[in-house]
Amino acid sequence: MTVKELLDRKGGYTFYDLVEIMKILRGEGGCPWDREQTHMSIRKNLIEETYEVVEAIDNDDPVLMCEELGDLILQAVFHAQMSAEEGRFDINDVCNGICEKLIVRHPHIFSDVVAETSDEVLKNWDAIKQQTKHQKTVTEKLNAIPPSLPALMRACKAGEKAAKVGFDWDNVKDALDKVQEELDEVRRAIDGDGDPDRTVYAILSNFQGSKAGGGGYMRILDFRDSDIYIYTYSPYYDSCEYPKGKTEATVPLP
Numbered sequence: 001m002t003v004k005e006l007l008d009r010k011g012g013y014t015f016y017d018l019v020e021i022m023k024i025l026r027g028e029g030g031c032p033w034d035r036e037q038t039h040m041s042i043r044k045n046l047i048e049e050t051y052e053v054v055e056a057i058d059n060d061d062p063v064l065m066c067e068e069l070g071d072l073i074l075q076a077v078f079h080a081q082m083s084a085e086e087g088r089f090d091i092n093d094v095c096n097g098i099c100e101k102l103i104v105r106h107p108h109i110f111s112d113v114v115a116e117t118s119d120e121v122l123k124n125w126d127a128i129k130q131q132t133k134h135q136k137t138v139t140e141k142l143n144a145i146p147p148s149l150p151a152l153m154r155a156c157k158a159g160e161k162a163a164k165v166g167f168d169w170d171n172v173k174d175a176l177d178k179v180q181e182e183l184d185e186v187r188r189a190i191d192g193d194g195d196p197d198r199t200v201y202a203i204l205s206n207f208q209g210s211k212a213g214g215g216g217y218m219r220i221l222d223f224r225d226s227d228i229y230i231y232t233y234s235p236y237y238d239s240c241e242y243p244k245g246k247t248e249a250t251v252p253l254p
Contacts, residue, residue, distance in 0.1 A: 046075040
């Protein structure tokens, strides 16, 4: 039977078919590549697929969005299947967990809590999250921010949480001044006594401050980290693709 005949016979697949297909690919006599994978080996795939979904959303491309959401769901099913084989959890546990979370964090829908505005909903969500995660201090909330987030996104999330307790800049100019202050300290470290260890430490420690300032600047202006990507990398890519005096037709691929 050909692939086309197989697809035509089925006539359409569901989420449960995806789960079963992944079991087949990972099982005895399955795909050698799929069977070799681990959580760590496909970790970057999850990140890449997420950004491809974001690109489809930014481009308002429903066809591409449908495809990329499928690729993203595949990553979740893939990880769940590997965990099931390890005896940790399966895809049903994943679905059960997110359903319970949605019910618990929407007491204004599933219980008798009143929340008539989006701000009230978010306030309740944050309070419930803090309670279920056993977070009692701002430091614990800040430490819960995933370190694997892109730097500017992590800085923005840290700034949002810190701003709720009054640790914030008053305006965009103050945040920008912080970025310049940290940059000046890096320059002084580079121009200093030449001790490489001290220079590296100064660059790394002050870079954290510049990220905080940059994150504050972005948050106050309501920028997304993807906006920064678009406005910085796109012109860079264009300059690489079409050097001065060149056109699309005259630039060969490497």
